[in-house]
Amino acid sequence: MSTATRxxxxxxxxxxxxxxxxxxxxxxxxxxxxxxxxxxxxGIIIIWEILGAFNLWNPLFFSSPSEIWTGITELADGPLWSxxxxxxxxxxxxxxxxxxxxxPAGLFLGSVRRLKTAxxxxxxxxxxxxILVLTPLLVIWFGLGMGSKIAxxxxxxxxxxxxxxxxxxxTTDNNLIRAAxxxxxxxxxxxxxxxxxxxxxxxxxxxxxxxGKGMIAVVVGEYIAATAGIGYRxxxxxxxxxxxxxxxxxxxxxxxxxxxxGALKIFERRIAPWRDPSAN
Amino acid sequence: MKxxxxxxxxxxxxxxxxRSPVIQIEDLSFGYGNKLVVDNVSLRIEEGxxxxxxxxxxxxxxxxxxxxxxxxxxxxxxxxxxxxxPVPGDPDRAMVFQNFALMPWKTVLENVALGLRYRKSQxxxxxxxxxxxxxxxxxxxADAKNLYPRNLSGGMQQRVGLARAFAVEPTLLLMDExxxxxxxxxxxxxxxxxxxxxxEEKRTIVxxxxxxxxxxxxxxxxxxxxxxxxxxxxxxxxxxxxxxAPGYVERYDAYREQLWSHLRxxxxxxxxxxxxxxxx
Numbered sequence: 001m002s003t004a005t006r007x008x009x010x011x012x013x014x015x016x017x018x019x020x021x022x023x024x025x026x027x028x029x030x031x032x033x034x035x036x037x038x039x040x041x042x043g044i045i046i047i048w049e050i051l052g053a054f055n056l057w058n059p060l061f062f063s064s065p066s067e068i069w070t071g072i073t074e075l076a077d078g079p080l081w082s083x084x085x086x087x088x089x090x091x092x093x094x095x096x097x098x099x100x101x102x103x104p105a106g107l108f109l110g111s112v113r114r115l116k117t118a119x120x121x122x123x124x125x126x127x128x129x130x131i132l133v134l135t136p137l138l139v140i141w142f143g144l145g146m147g148s149k150i151a152x153x154x155x156x157x158x159x160x161x162x163x164x165x166x167x168x169x170x171t172t173d174n175n176l177i178r179a180a181x182x183x184x185x186x187x188x189x190x191x192x193x194x195x196x197x198x199x200x201x202x203x204x205x206x207x208x209x210x211x212g213k214g215m216i217a218v219v220v221g222e223y224i225a226a227t228a229g230i231g232y233r234x235x236x237x238x239x240x241x242x243x244x245x246x247x248x249x250x251x252x253x254x255x256x257x258x259x260x261x262g263a264l265k266i267f268e269r270r271i272a273p274w275r276d277p278s279a280n
Numbered sequence: 281m282k283x284x285x286x287x288x289x290x291x292x293x294x295x296x297x298x299r300s301p302v303i304q305i306e307d308l309s310f311g312y313g314n315k316l317v318v319d320n321v322s323l324r325i326e327e328g329x330x331x332x333x334x335x336x337x338x339x340x341x342x343x344x345x346x347x348x349x350x351x352x353x354x355x356x357x358x359x360x361x362x363x364x365x366p367v368p369g370d371p372d373r374a375m376v377f378q379n380f381a382l383m384p385w386k387t388v389l390e391n392v393a394l395g396l397r398y399r400k401s402q403x404x405x406x407x408x409x410x411x412x413x414x415x416x417x418x419x420x421x422a423d424a425k426n427l428y429p430r431n432l433s434g435g436m437q438q439r440v441g442l443a444r445a446f447a448v449e450p451t452l453l454l455m456d457e458x459x460x461x462x463x464x465x466x467x468x469x470x471x472x473x474x475x476x477x478x479x480e481e482k483r484t485i486v487x488x489x490x491x492x493x494x495x496x497x498x499x500x501x502x503x504x505x506x507x508x509x510x511x512x513x514x515x516x517x518x519x520x521x522x523x524x525a526p527g528y529v530e531r532y533d534a535y536r537e538q539l540w541s542h543l544r545x546x547x548x549x550x551x552x553x554x555x556x557x558x559x560x
Contacts, residue, residue, distance in 0.1 A: 176381055
């Protein structure tokens, strides 16, 4: 490894204090976590493209990166933006409902031990059920449009939020609650200073799982029965065997989820600076 | 090693001093489930005394401390601190915890100011921070004020714990094995610092420990509790000359020998109880 050959020097100042000085790291050494995954992804794309150029398989089965790129530009010139607007609206409203219910309900169930005991089995049963099978029913209730997808997102995303909030409240360190009480905290300040901050990692975990589930809910909901949206578009292209455009839709979904997860990481660092290893 | 601070005028534990005791416990009993832990204990602690509570594990010494802090109520009997039944958060007390119990999401300074925030809300944030910084300097951590606890060693974290407790200027300090989670060398240094602090800021202290030497070195009085159902087995006043003065070692050894001969019996009782239970 290259780090083994980096040599440090010892500097002695006027007072005779010795300090070890490492040579500064270059851009590649400092940003390994950024460029290594990118290089890996790029490598896979290049190999895929080269293999595709040999016509080893029928492009109908598994397109090549350049054709998918053409599909992306075609979508971008066509229905992509209105589809994304529809799917995005469904996702955001559904997530808002899931958080609006999951966060307070989780805090409440987590704080009242008997309620948690009563509802825990039901919540876990529903969480592990593939609720997507309810989509046809939701379509009957809320129609072919956005309503049924919003309901889909809300139902799928609410459980990871709820379960993690309950878990978070219950794993709050009793010693910290005790210390706060001992120093005079009562009621709301205990939540503000102890319970809420200690829940943050659980909330973020719940949110991350909920975002994943919510995206599945939107796309699959649209895939099954819809008139617009990215999931609808993917299905429409798949049905006419337009594989490059169909895979282009999939790639766009991948990019969106990478962006959202990256944003979530930044958000986490913002609201929980004490967990950031690089902080002070 | 630093000089041991001996009590100049140990207050006689009799009522005729005319002063009301800081702590008065009368016929106190408590237990968990079907087990009686403390059996009919009565106890008086006068102002300015440094009292160590020592005993085998499970003898109820930590629970007794929690009762003095108002966190747990006795089954029967009376407990009063400064003439009142203690409730959590009383302004006349502060606690130092074995596991430090610092809020990970608060900086060192915010942690020290925690009690001031709850108890002295009439002070402005600046005044609270000034007081907190004063006590933080006393434990030599003024420079660390903006760090988060996880960036501190155990010894430094407990210094913050001590500063937090002294900062609310309590008349009674409760310490639950404050150095039990530290390595031997750091514990030794913190003992020295505690002695220094107590010399500067006279307080009544109840100090729970497993460590006989710690109890003898720090206290004016050692209370030895028996195995449960516990009673106060020994109530020993420690009067040591200056460290290194003639007779110091002999006195020290005599205290230690007497306490250990009794403690040993109690620890063995606990062991044979446990053995009996496992065999069953």
